[in-house]
Amino acid sequence: MRSLAVGAILAGLAAQSVCAQPLDARLPTCFACHGENGISQLPEIPSLGAQPTFYTTVQLLMFRDKLRVTEPMNEMAKGLTDAELQKAADIISKLPPPVPVSDTPAAARMEKARALSQQHRCNFCHQANYAGQENVPRLAGQREDYLLKALRGYKDNSRRGYDAQMSEVVYDLKDEDFVELAYFLARQK
Amino acid sequence: MTYSSRRQRLVLAGTVGMLLVAAWPAAAQQPAPLPPGSPLIGRPDTADAKKLAPVPAPPVAAAPDKLPVDKLKAAKGFKVEVYASGMPNARSLALGDKGTVFVGSRLLDKVYAIVDKGGKREVKVVASGLYRPNGVAFKNGTLYIAELSQISKIEGIEDKLDNPPKPTVILDGLPKDEAHGWKYLAIGPDNKLYFEIGQPCNNCLPAEGYGTMRRVNLDGSGMETIAQGIRHTVGFDWHPVSKEMYFTDNSRDWMSEDLPNDELNRMTKVGQHFGSPFCYQGDLPDQEFGWGRKCSEFTPPIALMGPHAAALGMKFYTGNSFPAKYKNQILVARHGSWNKTNKIGGDVVLVNIKKDGSAGPMEPFLTGFLENNAYVGRPVDVLVMKDGSVLVSDDWNGAVWRVSAGNGRTASR
Numbered sequence: 001m002r003s004l005a006v007g008a009i010l011a012g013l014a015a016q017s018v019c020a021q022p023l024d025a026r027l028p029t030c031f032a033c034h035g036e037n038g039i040s041q042l043p044e045i046p047s048l049g050a051q052p053t054f055y056t057t058v059q060l061l062m063f064r065d066k067l068r069v070t071e072p073m074n075e076m077a078k079g080l081t082d083a084e085l086q087k088a089a090d091i092i093s094k095l096p097p098p099v100p101v102s103d104t105p106a107a108a109r110m111e112k113a114r115a116l117s118q119q120h121r122c123n124f125c126h127q128a129n130y131a132g133q134e135n136v137p138r139l140a141g142q143r144e145d146y147l148l149k150a151l152r153g154y155k156d157n158s159r160r161g162y163d164a165q166m167s168e169v170v171y172d173l174k175d176e177d178f179v180e181l182a183y184f185l186a187r188q189k
Numbered sequence: 190m191t192y193s194s195r196r197q198r199l200v201l202a203g204t205v206g207m208l209l210v211a212a213w214p215a216a217a218q219q220p221a222p223l224p225p226g227s228p229l230i231g232r233p234d235t236a237d238a239k240k241l242a243p244v245p246a247p248p249v250a251a252a253p254d255k256l257p258v259d260k261l262k263a264a265k266g267f268k269v270e271v272y273a274s275g276m277p278n279a280r281s282l283a284l285g286d287k288g289t290v291f292v293g294s295r296l297l298d299k300v301y302a303i304v305d306k307g308g309k310r311e312v313k314v315v316a317s318g319l320y321r322p323n324g325v326a327f328k329n330g331t332l333y334i335a336e337l338s339q340i341s342k343i344e345g346i347e348d349k350l351d352n353p354p355k356p357t358v359i360l361d362g363l364p365k366d367e368a369h370g371w372k373y374l375a376i377g378p379d380n381k382l383y384f385e386i387g388q389p390c391n392n393c394l395p396a397e398g399y400g401t402m403r404r405v406n407l408d409g410s411g412m413e414t415i416a417q418g419i420r421h422t423v424g425f426d427w428h429p430v431s432k433e434m435y436f437t438d439n440s441r442d443w444m445s446e447d448l449p450n451d452e453l454n455r456m457t458k459v460g461q462h463f464g465s466p467f468c469y470q471g472d473l474p475d476q477e478f479g480w481g482r483k484c485s486e487f488t489p490p491i492a493l494m495g496p497h498a499a500a501l502g503m504k505f506y507t508g509n510s511f512p513a514k515y516k517n518q519i520l521v522a523r524h525g526s527w528n529k530t531n532k533i534g535g536d537v538v539l540v541n542i543k544k545d546g547s548a549g550p551m552e553p554f555l556t557g558f559l560e561n562n563a564y565v566g567r568p569v570d571v572l573v574m575k576d577g578s579v580l581v582s583d584d585w586n587g588a589v590w591r592v593s594a595g596n597g598r599t600a601s602r
Binding site: 054057058061062065066067082121124125133134135136154157160161162163164165167168171172 | 242248297318365393
């Protein structure tokens with residue numbers, strides 16, 4: 001489903017040759033995948049709102065310069081100037097934070113994940129409310145499937161970080177831990 | 190891009206005092222209990238401790254007029270100036286036969302060359318699209334580059350700086366682990382390439398082969414493992430007289446604010462084990478992996494380089510323009526700490542090496558990178574030039590500094 005939806009959007013993107021456009025003209029295409037106001041409705045596509053500016057700027061630069069390879073994003077960031085990357089990051093930082101999953105969480109799962117987060121100091125760098133800081137992204141309320149994908153990517157080295165910090169953190173975490181952490185973080189306000 | 194706001198926040202974070210261990214928040218959040226015997230019990234969980242996070246370098250170089258040249262201080266009798274700038278994430282240094290300075294990077298994909306044309310320096314990109322090309326070395330006209338999991342070369346590079354060919358891979362298939370996977374590269378007196386396979390974690394018992402110093406022939410053949418128990422070295426050199434290998438090692442994070450120290454090690458024979466992860470700094474058994482082991486099983490460091498200080502690039506001073514006391518002593522770049530409330534490092538220090546090869550006292554050589562507990566620059570590697578001056582790379586500013594004998598501001602602790 002995700003690949004179909006993103007594929008359709010990308011086909012439109014190519015038709016409009018969005019990659020030759022300045023940032024302002026590209027923004028509607030960003031939100032076509034990442035959702036209105038940056039709140040993603042598509043599996044494995046992250047919500048964007050309230051991300052720290054430094055983190056987003058660096059990720060966009062990595063997409064532009066192909067230091068992080070994710071095809072749609074490499075296309076989307078192609079040719080943007082440093083100032084446009086910064087501007088995009090500023091816009092994103094001011095969008096509302098994503099809305100956490102509002103079901104009644106399974107208490108045992110939440111407790112297990114909270115303990116994992118403390119053991120591995122997720123709550124240090126990402127802060128106690130998981131709002132992130134500097135080069136450390138916001139996790140609170142992020143899509144559960146995207147969080148899981150990111151953690152698995154750090155574990156198998158398919159997700160390239162700016163630095164190696166997350167690879168170090170996931171070294172002694174197991175896949176079942178990722179499942180619990182993603183569940184927990186998607187339910188943080 | 191401007192990063193001034195984040196730097197201001199770093200300054201603010203740094204002014205908060207040290208109140209660790211004071212308040213273990215037993216009642217704060219009702220966390221699930223950790224398993225009995227977990228080494229993680231008792232870890233600081235206070236607001237101050239939680240401000241600690243790695244300090245990422247900006248992905249762009251500082252503009253020439255924004256370089257903190259007025260803040261840096263060289264030791265008495267030396268002066269410091271900008272050698273070249275505009276090289277985002279400038280890391281390891283190597284010197285070509287014709288005077289070209291090669292500069293690797295870690296967070297970006299490029300290797301740079303600095304060409305000196307009558308005192309005017311030009312920066313060129315000689316390789317791009319690489320993956321964590323931190324290590325650079327040079328021998329007989331050939332530039333060697335160490336990426337995360339492979340080593341490559343460009344022959345005759347100094348004659349092709351404007352149109353260099355793509356690097357040719359001479360060794361691949363090394364582990365792809367990101368954590369401590371970036372490599373320092375140097376060529377020993379035996380004409381072999383030396384590099385390390387770092388530990389893929391903060392503190393763990395990794396699989397066989399990690400935490401080891403390796404060497405290969407210049408064509409990539411004949412790989413040997415010559416030492417183990419090295420968590421992550423990002424700097425080594427050989428004593429000009431004894432030809433023994435000396436190397437820095439970065440000790441583990443999160444044990445405490447003030448322990449363990451980073452290390453300066455000396456390899457006196459093949460096969461030595463330098464302790465990690467069982468014993469750090471020669472006398473401190475690890476809380477987790479030290480059980481059942483003794484520090485006396487391992488080769489201790491010859492000098493302690495400060496807790497979390499990130500002792501990285503190092504070189505013996507072999508030039509002729511510094512005072513005699515510098516001859517065959519080691520200059521070490523300390524990148525500076527992140528896993529410590531009150532940061533230390535962010536300087537280049539001189540480590541006295543005695544006639545018997547052991548280390549004496551350490552003194553400041555180039556300081557000022559750390560100001561009000563925030564970085565204005567971060568030194569990475571050291572290079573001795575033919576005229577006896579010393580270059581220091583700085584990945585925070587994307588610049589290379591030059592220190593030479595002459596009048597300048599005085600370094601301080």
